[in-house]
Amino acid sequence: MFIQIRDIRFSYNSVDVLKDISFHIEKGDLIAILGNNGVGKSTLIKCINRILKPKLGTILIEGQYIEELGADVAKKISYVSQQNQATRLTVFDAILLGRKPYVSWGISDKDLEITKKVIEMLSLHEISMRFVDELSGGELQKVIVARALVQEPILILMDEPTNNLDIKSQIEVMNIIKRIIKEKKISCLVAIHDINLALRFIDKFILMKDGKIFSSGGLEIITEENFNKVFGVKVKIQNIDGRPFLLF
Numbered sequence: 001m002f003i004q005i006r007d008i009r010f011s012y013n014s015v016d017v018l019k020d021i022s023f024h025i026e027k028g029d030l031i032a033i034l035g036n037n038g039v040g041k042s043t044l045i046k047c048i049n050r051i052l053k054p055k056l057g058t059i060l061i062e063g064q065y066i067e068e069l070g071a072d073v074a075k076k077i078s079y080v081s082q083q084n085q086a087t088r089l090t091v092f093d094a095i096l097l098g099r100k101p102y103v104s105w106g107i108s109d110k111d112l113e114i115t116k117k118v119i120e121m122l123s124l125h126e127i128s129m130r131f132v133d134e135l136s137g138g139e140l141q142k143v144i145v146a147r148a149l150v151q152e153p154i155l156i157l158m159d160e161p162t163n164n165l166d167i168k169s170q171i172e173v174m175n176i177i178k179r180i181i182k183e184k185k186i187s188c189l190v191a192i193h194d195i196n197l198a199l200r201f202i203d204k205f206i207l208m209k210d211g212k213i214f215s216s217g218g219l220e221i222i223t224e225e226n227f228n229k230v231f232g233v234k235v236k237i238q239n240i241d242g243r244p245f246l247l248f
């Protein structure tokens with residue numbers, strides 16, 4: 001298996017937030033983590049990225065314990081966080097920063113080459129010399145995704161990548177994520193609040209409730225019964241153009 005998350009437990013002070021979380025991620029998977037505010041989505045992402053240290057449990061990346069990877073974790077996993085500060089850097093430099101895990105004695109031709117390729121891939125060439133703090137929310141988000149990509153990870157963790165974006169930018173960012181997962185044969189785990197956006201673009205889900213996985217799987221777990229229990233509200237799910245759509 002590509003990535004295995006086994007029996008993860010995590011508490012802030014003595015409050016248990018994650019309780020025995022286990023699941024696996026296959027190559028090419030795009031998985032949405034869905035659940036109410038405070039259920040532990042961000043905490044789970046931070047545990048996988050080792051920003052937080054779980055109290056119990058193991059994570060295996062391509063069969064290797066994550067602890068054994070040391071600083072090389074940053075070459076395997078990239079992280080798009082909820083808060084992204086716009087800085088006084090050009091788009092090119094901000095994306096190049098994603099090569100940091102590989103830079104030892106200075107920036108190499110390979111670092112520049114990969115950065116240029118990703119800029120091309122995400123059609124950012126026209127804004128590559130603009131300052132990041134002068135970009136729109138959607139442009140900035142694409143830059144953040146680009147920075148995660150130049151890291152050449154096998155897994156991208158994303159915490160609300162479409163927050164504060166208009167509909168057009170949300171669709172654009174989701175399409176980019178889907179395309180990249182397919183082209184690069186990597187995997188992506190996304191915590192996302194916009195359920196209908198997730199249902200439109202994503203085919204695998206982890207439904208979280210009370211710090212646990214309530215259910216995980218494909219579109220078959222997207223049922224009114226599951227959603228009523230997970231979100232604690234009565235919802236209706238309808239099929240529109242072959243995709244489920246949530247009404248509430």
Ligand SMILES: Nc1ncnc2c1ncn2[C@@H]1O[C@H](COP(=O)(O)OP(=O)(O)OP(=O)(O)O)[C@@H](O)[C@H]1O
Nearest residue numbers: 012013017035036037038039040041042043044191
């Ligand atoms: N640094 C912290 N110290 C103490 N408690 C925290 C800390 N960060 C988060 N928590 C608590 O842990 C629980 C899980 O938080 P987390 O941010 O993982 O949830 P989430 O599902 O991502 O929420 P949201 O959907 O609102 O982003 C919440 O009850 C939250 O208040």
